[in-house]
Amino acid sequence: MMLKFILSLFYFDYADVNYAWSSSRLNRFKTPHLFVPANRIGLKKRFALFFYKFIRSARYLPNDFIFLFSFRKKTTFLKYYGSQNQKKSIEKLNVKYRTVSVSECLDSDTHFPLFFAYSLALLLFPITFIFLFAKKETRRALSYNADNYLLSIGSYIVWVVVLLKLNPSFVIMSNDHNVMNRSLLYACELLKIKTIYVQHAPAVKGFPKLRFNYALLEGKHASDTYESYDFCEIYYIGQSVKLRENLRQRKKTQLAVGVSTGISISINCYQTLINLMKDSELEVVIRPHPADPNKNFWREFALNSGISFSDSQEENTLDFLNRLDALVSPMSGIFLESATFNIQNICFNAGFKIPDWYNLTENNVCIEVDTVSEVINLILASDESNQIKEQIDAIKYYYFSDCFDFSERVKLAIDNIVDINRM
Template sequence: MRFTDLFAGLPAHTLEPISPASPWKRLLKVLGYAGLRLVGNVLRKVRNPEQLRGKVWLYVVSQNNYDSLHFLREALPDSVLVAGQSKQIGRYNGQVNRLSLRRKLLYYGQLPAVYRALRRTEGKRAGRFFDLIFNALGYYEVYRRALRHYRPRAVVLANDHNDDARALLLACQTEGVPTAYVQHASVSTNFPPLGFDLSLLEGQDALDKYRQCGPVAGRVALVGMPKADAFLARRNTAPAVRRVALACNTLDDTAALTATLDYLLPEFPALTFTFRPHPGDARDFSFLAARHPTLQFSDARCETVFEFLTGQDALLAADTSTHLEATLLNVASLYYRFGTHTGPDDYYGYVAHSLVERADSLPELGAWLRRYEACKPLDLYQRATYYNATLGTPEEGHSRERAARVLREWLADPDSAARA
């Protein structure tokens, strides 16, 4: 995805922390990665608290991934949570086993050949994202070595597009290790094709989108959203909106976010507003507290999205899967773009499939909020049926059991996926 028009067209403030616009800053980033990560990994020996040999690996690349796969750690006794040696897993950093990347440094001799090949296929973007190419080198080779050493029974991933996750998937395919995928958030038609032996998707929406991404390999099962199970019984039954969340991510413009809050708080003094940035958003929003003393804040690094949403009646956000999670809890949700960035409109298709409504101006946003301030329906969650296969069925709230059952059956006969 790193060389696509979608990625290259991200707003400058979004791309900057990922791959700086200045070539000198990219060079400094590469040098920092080489010193802190590559050399740092060499100097630090990995000592894991659990045995990895012959286990089912639950590979995570983020805090959200951990939240999505942790239930399998309990459901599958021979499973272990693993991550790359220096991967940041948020508040779970100390709770995962690590795959050593000490040898990653040995594979940088292939950098010139890799760069030349990508220059031929991707053109100038190979130079623009040279730092990302540099970061990705060596994962495949190191993970192949780890697979040969530990011989895991299977590898389960919740991410199918990060460089290290893609490298592990390819390494598993080369080494003959069965792979499974558990969807951890909404997907789009810009994702790579499904290439796993078993894919556990939340609902028909995900399957339809993956079919547009390319051929679907292996077996697919629609299991609902396991991470939502514990919260569906706490669905919001408030008859009117009193608490409003504004969630943002790195795509959203700071000035537009500020203007939205400047409009909302004086316009709706009886409502309680809470601001929640994405856990990966490094911007300093402390100025909003001084600007709006009544504004509350939620730290996504400490409070899961469902924990947060149980305290809200409405959500205002742009392109985020939080819309789906809110709707599942019967929290009224509105799609509103903060700024006019070049990212795709309605990225997840929530508006197109009538999961949420949209507003294109502050007056429209205000009109929507006044309507729900007067009356909030109790059946909003039914809009999510297309996205969650267990919604409205006897297995609603039991997606974890369903996913674990399918995985256990598959682990007993991994070749069944190839025959399906």
């Protein structure tokens, strides 16, 4: 095993572990502003960010030492999440077996020893540097992702240690292209630990082939979009929110319209839109994207304009959607969630080129318009039922549904996976 581990370091695929930036199929270079703020682009800035994160990771050192030198019982499932969305998608599975959660940045049972990952990455920097400049796909992405390229080998080594320490039978994760997830996947393959992928967002063409042992997918759109290896067994689990099949009655008086601001929008254009909505006697609820850098601006704008503001950290998405008749947003996966509520979906990119990653317009999940007046006219139209009916039909392609509810489908899938591996 030791020889195999040492060889894996020499053959470590930095490009594949950092698939999100290395892949020509995904090609983030067309729209880098959607993924990296302008003030963080550049080789020097990315190296500075690496050392900044390295220093910050030292605050967890006491907990990391306790973990590394404490006795741990064997666990059935290890759950890893690196973001709130990933955490929610895994926690809603409600796995009943013995589980341990691991994260480097969120509350979890075990903190991933990030300081040691950075330390090892720094120690191996000369070797990493040679590998990075040897390949075109990694060389061109250094200005956007150098810190993660450097970290990847260190995180892989530490994941091997963590897995040996916790000794799980299965590892569950809900991202397939970020550095922490892919380095964990490589460590699982080295140690022959079974992996389970849980879909946490709509599938996107260009993401890596599913190389997990099992994949819990929301519906047929995901299996049609993803490529997968032959050994990957797919289970459809649908979603936890039940689709409303019947058209709901719109309000007779003041229609409620949610305005979801994105990372890349024209602030002036959206301000004009919101002011016109007010003039048209529409009830407006502003809800910035969790990563919107202008969140505080929109909060103040809502306050000064006398309109409602929804904070994603205080009000969950489903409660927000439940009080709307229509939703206006730049292209976003939120349209899938709102379609389950029979809400009229209107995509307004305000002049920005935002890719339709999930084929939402093609599959009639939303209608895309180009001008403010088109948005207002669609909302005030006397009969929007045809659009809603198309959305209901479309959503069934994205979310699997049968006679069982979500929790029953998940339990059947997990129990079956455990039983198969007991044989």
